[in-house]
Amino acid sequence: MSESFKKLTDLYDSVVLVLQGGGALGAYQGGVFAALAEHDIQPAWISGVSIGAINAALIGGNPPEKRTAALKEFWETVAPPTAPTPLEAIILSMTSGDDKQTTAHKLSAFRALMSGQPGFFKPRMPSPLFSNGIGATSYYDTKPLKDTLERLVDFDRINARETRVSFGAVNVRTGNYIYFDNTTHHIKPEHIMASGALPPGFPAVEIDGEFYWDGGLVSNTPLFQVLEDTPRRNMLVFQVDLWSAHGTVPNTMAAVLERQKDITYSSRTRLNTDSERTAQALRNATARLLAKLPPELANDPDVLALKKNACPALINIVHLIYQRKRHELDNKDYEFSNGTMQAHWQCGLEDTMHSLEHREWLKLPTGASGMVTHDAHRAEDRAEDKAEAKAKADAKAKTKAQAQAQAAAE
Numbered sequence: 001m002s003e004s005f006k007k008l009t010d011l012y013d014s015v016v017l018v019l020q021g022g023g024a025l026g027a028y029q030g031g032v033f034a035a036l037a038e039h040d041i042q043p044a045w046i047s048g049v050s051i052g053a054i055n056a057a058l059i060g061g062n063p064p065e066k067r068t069a070a071l072k073e074f075w076e077t078v079a080p081p082t083a084p085t086p087l088e089a090i091i092l093s094m095t096s097g098d099d100k101q102t103t104a105h106k107l108s109a110f111r112a113l114m115s116g117q118p119g120f121f122k123p124r125m126p127s128p129l130f131s132n133g134i135g136a137t138s139y140y141d142t143k144p145l146k147d148t149l150e151r152l153v154d155f156d157r158i159n160a161r162e163t164r165v166s167f168g169a170v171n172v173r174t175g176n177y178i179y180f181d182n183t184t185h186h187i188k189p190e191h192i193m194a195s196g197a198l199p200p201g202f203p204a205v206e207i208d209g210e211f212y213w214d215g216g217l218v219s220n221t222p223l224f225q226v227l228e229d230t231p232r233r234n235m236l237v238f239q240v241d242l243w244s245a246h247g248t249v250p251n252t253m254a255a256v257l258e259r260q261k262d263i264t265y266s267s268r269t270r271l272n273t274d275s276e277r278t279a280q281a282l283r284n285a286t287a288r289l290l291a292k293l294p295p296e297l298a299n300d301p302d303v304l305a306l307k308k309n310a311c312p313a314l315i316n317i318v319h320l321i322y323q324r325k326r327h328e329l330d331n332k333d334y335e336f337s338n339g340t341m342q343a344h345w346q347c348g349l350e351d352t353m354h355s356l357e358h359r360e361w362l363k364l365p366t367g368a369s370g371m372v373t374h375d376a377h378r379a380e381d382r383a384e385d386k387a388e389a390k391a392k393a394d395a396k397a398k399t400k401a402q403a404q405a406q407a408a409a410e
């Protein structure tokens with residue numbers, strides 16, 4: 001890490017990496033981590049849901065110098081280069097340009113549905129429609145994923161707590177959200193698999209007599225757990241989202257389905273961040289107010305109650321959000337072609353490098369709130385929105401001027 005980065009990250013008590021769920025889109029998170037590692041920014045805590053939990057385990061379950069390699073090996077295992085079948089080649093030969101790329105993505109996603117992905121999941125035989133027990137509750141068997149995790153993740157390292165890791169899941173029976181955390185649980189492959197057990201594709205995972213599904217059913221972004229962890233401390237959080245809440249109004253059924261997923265799985269990230277900023281501002285204000293009180297009020301019951309919620313911690317969130325490509329459809333979370341995987345990884349790498357160019361973003365927050373967020377895409381979106389609004393206003397003014405000129409001529 002350059003001296004400037006080290007000085008900035010050393011200002012914080014903890015550097016945290018938050019990884020959202022999103023299936024095949026998760027290769028983006030691999031690129032994000034590769035960029036952070038290139039600058040020797042290693043998180044002390046990694047919290048993930050679904051594919052984010054798998055990436056978190058790969059990072060936390062390897063020594064720093066092997067983490068990027070472990071991520072690459074996982075993604076190359078589940079998304080290997082695959083030649084098109086003769087029928088697929090004929091279909092692709094009938095299209096060109098963006099249509100060709102969109103068709104290739106459709107064929108790849110269809111192949112994943114029919115055949116599964118190596119090292120990840122495979123179709124159940126016989127079909128769950130003709131089975132009983134656990135085999136009747138999902139379309140795919142995730143035993144290959146367990147084998148891959150056992151091969152690529154050192155669970156002894158995770159349970160030694162060298163790096164804190166946590167994985168969000170949902171109790172099928174109670175519907176309650178739970179975090180499997182290596183500070184409170186002895187982590188096994190089942191805890192990671194439970195976090196990514198999205199029904200009806202994947203089966204619920206049994207742990208200590210209870211069954212768990214994908215944490216994304218309740219909250220796909222584990223940011224809340226990180227921000228509510230106590231005792232609160234100064235944190236630099238890299239939040240990596242695979243679904244963008246910001247989008248356009250769809251005009252096709254495929255676009256409707258894609259937009260529905262974007263909104264559902266983005267987990268209202270920015271709303272939650274804004275709410276947490278307000279809450280943290282109140283905690284900081286309470287801490288400042290208590291410091292001004294006379295000593296004789298120190299044991300007042302109301303003052304003691306306020307002290308429990310007072311917190312002068314400073315929180316900095318660097319937000320990295322994958323932005324969809326033109327050829328992507330609603331199947332983007334299960335389109336595992338090697339080319340797409342590499343594109344997602346490269347996109348995460350470039351977005352992070354671009355964000356790290358803003359060294360000032362990593363400085364400790366200042367101001368009353370005690371919390372700031374930075375997002376390169378959001379800044380660009382705002383600039384585009386302003387430009388679009390200005391263009392519309394200019395066009396409206398021009399039309400009005402033309403109408404006035406015409407009226408005057410008549």
